[in-house]
Amino acid sequence: MHTNMTKLNYNLIKNLFLVEDLKELKSNMLISDIQYSKAVQDFVITKTNTNILVRIGFFLLGLFLLSSLFGILSLFIFAGFTESNESYKAMLFVYAVICYGASEIAYRNNYFAFGFDDSFVMGAHLFTALSFGIYTESVAFGLLVYSLSGIFCVVRYVHTPSVFLTMLGVVSFISYLVLEEKLLNPFLLPILLVLVSVLFLWLYFVFTKKESGYLYQNVLHVVKYSSVLIAYVSINYYTVREVAISFMNLEIKPNSDIPFAILFYVLTFLIPIMIFYWALKTKDRYMLWISVFCFALSVLTIRYYYAVLEPEYALILAGVVLFSIAYILIQKIKNNRKGFTFLPDKSINPMTFDVLKNILLLHQIDTTTTLKQESPMEFGGGGFSGGGSGESY
């Protein structure tokens, strides 16, 4: 009974991905609308929220539910045990069990990526790790349990956000062992983390060639993107330098630099370029964004230590350079009818980009003139603080 049930659930998730593939074929006009709607009728799929806003809303509701439930439990049930100081340890175990139960109920009822199931699953491995960590009073053990329970959640619930958290757990576990427990020379940490991300990438390559991987395709994509990000962040000059200062008591005098500085400078720029090349070769859109994002971070890293230009000139220069690059590229691919093109991609919703652009614009123009009379002119002056709030659309 149990295995049948699981199989059924996995089939529904698989159907969801199959329907998404069909949808892509439809939006590329490779199959007709009629054929699509006829085919979709035969697929029973999970209850899923494709809209990210709705999903975030349900995620928050799930968090509220969990926190109110735990609050009451702590107040009225565990408050009775305060005689012994050990009760709070048992409490966390109970919370973890409740989270697993809730995830299991959501999963059995075919809720997949709906929103509240995300909060249950994340809560499950968070509380497992906390309870074990506090019980053994060891951070390293807690982080280890966090990673292991994360892996369990990924495999059992096909939970995509968990895989990112799991990888963060693994990285924190290794970093903790190296930096706090001094198992290794801290200077080897960046290299070790790069090796770890290469290991993750190897896992990705192994499983993308298996039929059973179809169910886990989103998980695998996240593995790929996060391992690239981990590799970049661990080798970035800023992190290496700041980690060296905080954990190795390294003092950097004005005219000196960290050991092997040149290596890290080069890698800070080489890795984004390598990612960029790989993205273009495999035609992977998200990888392309990651590479550009990493490159921007690299530029900011250098600016952080060697700010040669005043910000306003840097902004103007960056604007002109970015515009020229984009303009030249557009001219170059304008007439392509295969490979890289400037034709609209029918399978992507163009609204997303429009919304993003307008949010950035709204964030940028700080029109607080009448409220702050002492600093009257702020058009265009607002500091560029990235990541728009996303509230306005």
Added chain:
Amino acid sequence: MSFFKEYALQYFVSKNILTQKQKDAIDGYNKLGLFSLRNELLFLISVSVLFFTSGIGVLVYKNIDSIGHQILLIALFVCTVACFYFAYKKANGFQKEQFFFKNPLYDYLVTLTTLLGCIFIGYFQYNLKLEYTNYNVSSLLAGIFSVIMAYYFDSTSALTVSISSFATFVGLSLSSYVFINGSFTDETTVLFSAILFGIILLVWEYFTVKTKIKLHFGFVFLMFAVHIINVACISGLNFDIYWWLCCLVLLASTYYFYQKSFQYKSIALYVFTLLYGYIGFNQILVAILYSTDFLAALVLYCTPFYLLASIVFFIKAVKKFNAHKHDEA
């Protein structure tokens, strides 16, 4: 092509969803290796426009009262006029419906012109030290300038700029920080002017639909209005005197936007309407429960069930919306 895509195609063929002929056609299509960089490149251009205008803004601001300032202002004016001229030459005059430039780059030229024009208006006024200097005037002028740009060149970016300039004129900051903090200020006048401004936007939307001039702008007004009115009402609920008024407005606005979201088939509008309504409802509920000598413990015991009920309610609500959207389509 990736292994998974190939697997899916094979699966479809084996289930007779696709014919072998279609699969061959799809393979042929995939061999082209089409990879559209359109959105990415255009996004890069809009980022470059923002960088450039911010840089110019800071540059002029830092050089106020220096000799170079006049030259800078003149250069700014020349730049604005030149950009305007190029955009003007490409546009085919005012049109009632949505239209697109043949070359999407001109959209960004319009954005650039709008931003440069706004900077110019702001600094021009400062520089001349007009009598009765009131910075309201400059934001009003900037708003009017960008609304003309928006309607003439059909640019939603310019419309965004104009709405937030008008909002500044009315006396509130529309910067996204405000939304994060969840409140404008404690002052009653600001809140009521915010609500009034939101209602003006709704009226604007009404006439947009009625006259059918730039019909696609209607949604932008709605999206601004939903945030402005509801955030104002929710912060107004804490007032001692006027809270019942805010309560009524919140109720009315929730109903109005609920209807509108079905009309526009916009899930984003629907979600935000429900969210604000839910927050407001909870705030009132808690206030009522604590104003009477209700047993706090009992209320606490009930919260998980209440939240469970809300989850069920929202699942039903989203389902209803999707069913409606499906029926219409």
